[in-house]
Amino acid sequence: MTPFKERIPGFVFLLFALSALSALALIAAFLFVEGVPLIAKVGVGPFLFGMKWAPSQGLYGIFPMIVGTVAVTLGAAVLGVPVALACAVFLTEFAPRAVSAVVRPAIQLLAGIPSVVYGFWGLIFIVPAIRTWFGGPGLSLLAGSVILAIMILPTIISIAEVSLNALPRLYKEGALALGMTHWQAIRTVLIPSAKSGILAAVILGIGRAIGETMAVIMVLGNAVALPRSILDPARTLTTNIGIEMGYASGDHQQALFATGIVLLLIIMALNSLAQVAVNRRRT
């Protein structure tokens, strides 16, 4: 049996590990305790699929915000994923060491810019540009998607790069030995082999986009109606909480917690998906 003295560090570290876990448990418990009564009162169907959000009239339908969340996230993925993947392939396959030594930290830096700065920049540059070039109020799904596409780049690039780098050297050497060109090897061997890691990267990037609040509040326009085009303003689940929490009380506040529950479930589902994608590679 290990002497008592030797067991102390393990015990201490266990306590710290548990504190992270209990924070998650506390937040989840709080969300559910505050939010579930409201969902029960309104009904799951009317809450999730109700078209109208008007707390002053006791109407709590979050469907337009679910649509807004999905739309702005899809937009960010469409704009951001190809760029991110190209960047990851460039870094692993094409970039000379001197170039990647500059590009890689620069991308990491992108992750360190506070989201309020992204939002402010979007409000001052992207929004007026969209207003001038495409019309509409400028505050729109498109503006939100552009900002989010930039914000998810570092997440996707770094994970995709890691999974490309993790491929055995033999894959590439074998492909080249069979007479493939470099590009053929990348396209038909390397990318398909790293598929599950790349998929995980994309899913985690999407999770990042769904959770973003501050930057989106500033450029999305926050209208509580189904957007009819990418130039229409919209509201996401996160921004609904962010924009209304200041004044909310009673049922209204509970409804915002309930919005948080839906968000938590979506993020949990996405993270599990990413986990599945990663695990599939191992088997």
Next chain:
Amino acid sequence: MTVRRLAAAGLAAALALSSGLLASCARPEAAVILAGSTSVQPFAEALAQEYMKTRAGLLVEVQGGGSAAGILAAQSGTAGIGMSSRALKEAEKGLWSVEIAKDGLAVVVNPANPVTDLSLDQLRTIYTGVVTDWSQVGGAKGQIHVITREEGSGTRSAFMDLVMGKHEIDPRSIVQDSNGAVRQLVADDPGAIGYLSMGLVDARVKAVSLGGIAATREDVVNGTYGLSRPFLFVANGEPTGEAKAFVDFVLSAEGQRLLEAQGLVAVQQGGAS
């Protein structure tokens, strides 16, 4: 032995922590706490700053939270004085309250917009989403970008009461969560229309007149300009001590002059009820 040393280290750490906590608590305790409407907040902050100049060492703390939260805080005693930018509801009439100023709601458009006047009906139909093009209300052709405030905002509820009545604001309207954000957007977007506290209108936006009556102080005072609301201090029972001294300062000629200078409309002294 080790255990004892560990315990000693733990105790020392605990002591260090708690003394640090105590030290951080050493700043002066607020003598008066105000909380509530974010529309009143900037004016209350200016008043508090001026007041603290004359009373060295005294701390008047001003917090936001919204009218509803302010009234709640006054009821529960968390704040000595609650700030509200709407009249009290029937159920809240038991509280002590005093009107410190009146605020006009200005309807603003971009300075490049040729529209200078809207009737109350036109304004309502714009906000309900029936009228969607500036050419329908005498402007140049172009989509109207309607900007409103978020649910729960005192400014929004005042606008609802004064303009919309039973009608609803079009859910497709853009929602912003502060007077400043509304002003910034209207300043940037030639097609935008928004509403905000009259005291915060500046050269970047243009206030339109309503039915021929401009949003001026005089018209708010004599009631011809319809869009005005009271700024209230509320408390659970008549304030005493430092809170009373601060309220008296706000209602004094000097306090009222300060509010006027910030763009609000002063009230007569002694309006307490």
